[in-house]
Amino acid sequence: MKLIFDKGRSGRRAYRAPACDVPMDSAVPAAMRRSAPARLPEVTELDAIRHFTNLSRKNFGVDSHFYPLGSCTMKYNPKSHEIIARMPGFAGLHPWLAQLPGGEKLTQGALETLYRQERFLSELLGFAETTLQPMAGANGEFTGVMLIAAYFKARGKTTRNVMLIPDAAHGTNPASAVQAGFTCREVSSDAEGNVDLNDLAAKLGDDVAGLMLTCPNTVGMFDRNVEQVCKMVHDAGGLCYCDGANANAIIGRVRPGDLGFDVMHTNVHKTFSTPHGGGGPGAGPVSVVEKLRPFLPVPRIICKPDGSYALDHNQPQSIGQISAFYGNFGVLLRSCAYLLMLGRAGMIRVSENAVLNANYLRVKLAPYYDQKITRMCMHECVFSATRQVAKGVHALDIAKGLIDRGIHPPTIYFPLIIPEALMIEPTETESKETLDEFVEAMIEIAKLTDTDPESLHDAPVTMPVKRMDETLAARKPDLAAPLH
Numbered sequence: 001m002k003l004i005f006d007k008g009r010s011g012r013r014a015y016r017a018p019a020c021d022v023p024m025d026s027a028v029p030a031a032m033r034r035s036a037p038a039r040l041p042e043v044t045e046l047d048a049i050r051h052f053t054n055l056s057r058k059n060f061g062v063d064s065h066f067y068p069l070g071s072c073t074m075k076y077n078p079k080s081h082e083i084i085a086r087m088p089g090f091a092g093l094h095p096w097l098a099q100l101p102g103g104e105k106l107t108q109g110a111l112e113t114l115y116r117q118e119r120f121l122s123e124l125l126g127f128a129e130t131t132l133q134p135m136a137g138a139n140g141e142f143t144g145v146m147l148i149a150a151y152f153k154a155r156g157k158t159t160r161n162v163m164l165i166p167d168a169a170h171g172t173n174p175a176s177a178v179q180a181g182f183t184c185r186e187v188s189s190d191a192e193g194n195v196d197l198n199d200l201a202a203k204l205g206d207d208v209a210g211l212m213l214t215c216p217n218t219v220g221m222f223d224r225n226v227e228q229v230c231k232m233v234h235d236a237g238g239l240c241y242c243d244g245a246n247a248n249a250i251i252g253r254v255r256p257g258d259l260g261f262d263v264m265h266t267n268v269h270k271t272f273s274t275p276h277g278g279g280g281p282g283a284g285p286v287s288v289v290e291k292l293r294p295f296l297p298v299p300r301i302i303c304k305p306d307g308s309y310a311l312d313h314n315q316p317q318s319i320g321q322i323s324a325f326y327g328n329f330g331v332l333l334r335s336c337a338y339l340l341m342l343g344r345a346g347m348i349r350v351s352e353n354a355v356l357n358a359n360y361l362r363v364k365l366a367p368y369y370d371q372k373i374t375r376m377c378m379h380e381c382v383f384s385a386t387r388q389v390a391k392g393v394h395a396l397d398i399a400k401g402l403i404d405r406g407i408h409p410p411t412i413y414f415p416l417i418i419p420e421a422l423m424i425e426p427t428e429t430e431s432k433e434t435l436d437e438f439v440e441a442m443i444e445i446a447k448l449t450d451t452d453p454e455s456l457h458d459a460p461v462t463m464p465v466k467r468m469d470e471t472l473a474a475r476k477p478d479l480a481a482p483l484h
């Protein structure tokens with residue numbers, strides 16, 4: 001097939017931009033201007049549309065394929081939320097408007113959606129206050145541990161500089177802690193996937209500022225001792241952080257604030273169904289207990305006694321502003337719509353179905369794939385391809401084999417504490433029929449492992465891009481390589 005560049009003919013146009021009414025000479029310094037026009041393909045609108053439509057069809061997305069990517073919660077993103085986020089009254093607002101003289105009056109609706117969403121999340125998760133500013137899960141973690149650092153600094157306890165990280169934590173947790181100036185100390189898990197309480201006791205001390213617990217953790221387990229873990233950390237003078245990126249397993253059923261956590265983040269682009277992938281955009285709201293409230297990022301959105309909304313910069317103990325403006329407004333509108341659409345009863349059904357779907361797969365696939373921890377899981381189930389490895393088929397081969405069967409691969413080789421891990425998260429929005437198709441594909445691959453393991457080494461064979469060198473593809477991607 002001809003590439004779009006080969007189809008171009010001088011003078012063809014898909015769109016004509018209006019003449020520029022900005023004097024070019026003054027607007028852009030000479031050194032930054034092009035000396036020759038960009039070499040763009042000159043094609044008709046139809047050729048441009050076909051180019052992008054065909055490219056999009058070569059991709060895997062949650063709107064086209066089952067996407068059980070563990071820890072990523074690729075649930076359905078309701079399309080009605082897109083309409084809401086594009087309403088001119090929201091989409092046309094300039095982000096500075098609220099801070100210009102008289103601007104607050106013109107942005108009451110936008111401020112109210114943010115203010116109310118902060119209240120919804122605080123109530124749903126069991127905390128005193130929430131900030132919507134962080135623009136991703138990891139950005140939320142960074143904000144959360146900065147709050148912990150600010151808390152101890154305000155109390156003169158600057159020697160508490162260690163963050164405890166269980167080995168079943170998400171990889172961003174230690175990265176965020178280090179970024180905020182902490183040193184990490186690992187705590188091991190027990191055979192059931194809980195924090196090992198003996199190891200925790202041994203790792204606690206005067207230098208510990210807190211513990212970051214991924215809840216549910218990356219093995220898909222809810223820590224049975226979570227309240228005890230929080231108590232032990234508190235007794236030792238530390239604070240507890242909850243990584244609730246995948247709170248779809250627990251929302252409506254249990255409130256992390258009630259369990260003893262002091263601060264937590266959620267990912268709206270996982271738990272609250274805003275679109276994600278390709279690195280963003282997202283949002284990672286952070287909720288806190290009362291004693292951390294003074295340190296929250298500015299500006300805060302407040303409701304004045306007359307019922308109007310305003311931005312408050314006057315928070316002397318705040319850690320400052322951690323993202324541009326007030327966060328990812330367009331994304332937060334979608335999560336606000338989701339919260340309003342589902343309500344309290346809907347949230348409970350979300351977590352029930354997320355857990356039901358994951359356990360359905362766990363039990364159906366148990367005869368074919370090994371599991372290191374066999375108790376009930378939460379939003380995801382983790383298998384270990386150890387039985388298949390004995391026949392020369394690795395987790396990677398299984399993942400590639402699924403692509404040929406029209407399924408996005410699960411997360412593989414993570415969590416690190418499970419060898420040859422296959423981390424499968426079906427999400428609550430999939431039907432039983434789709435789950436059954438997936439089970440069939442996984443069983444077919446398990447059987448191929450016995451009869452024709454070689455064939456799995458070649459997978460995927462049905463895709464425009466075949467098996468590639470993953471390291472090279474990540475380090476030196478050839479984005480212009482023709483797709484066949």
Ligand SMILES: *Cc1c(COP(=O)(O)O)cnc(C)c1O
Nearest residue numbers: 071136137138170172243245282
């Ligand atoms: C996805 C995820 C994160 C990181 O979220 P980003 O938005 O990608 O920064 C953190 N913790 C857990 C448990 C996650 O699943």
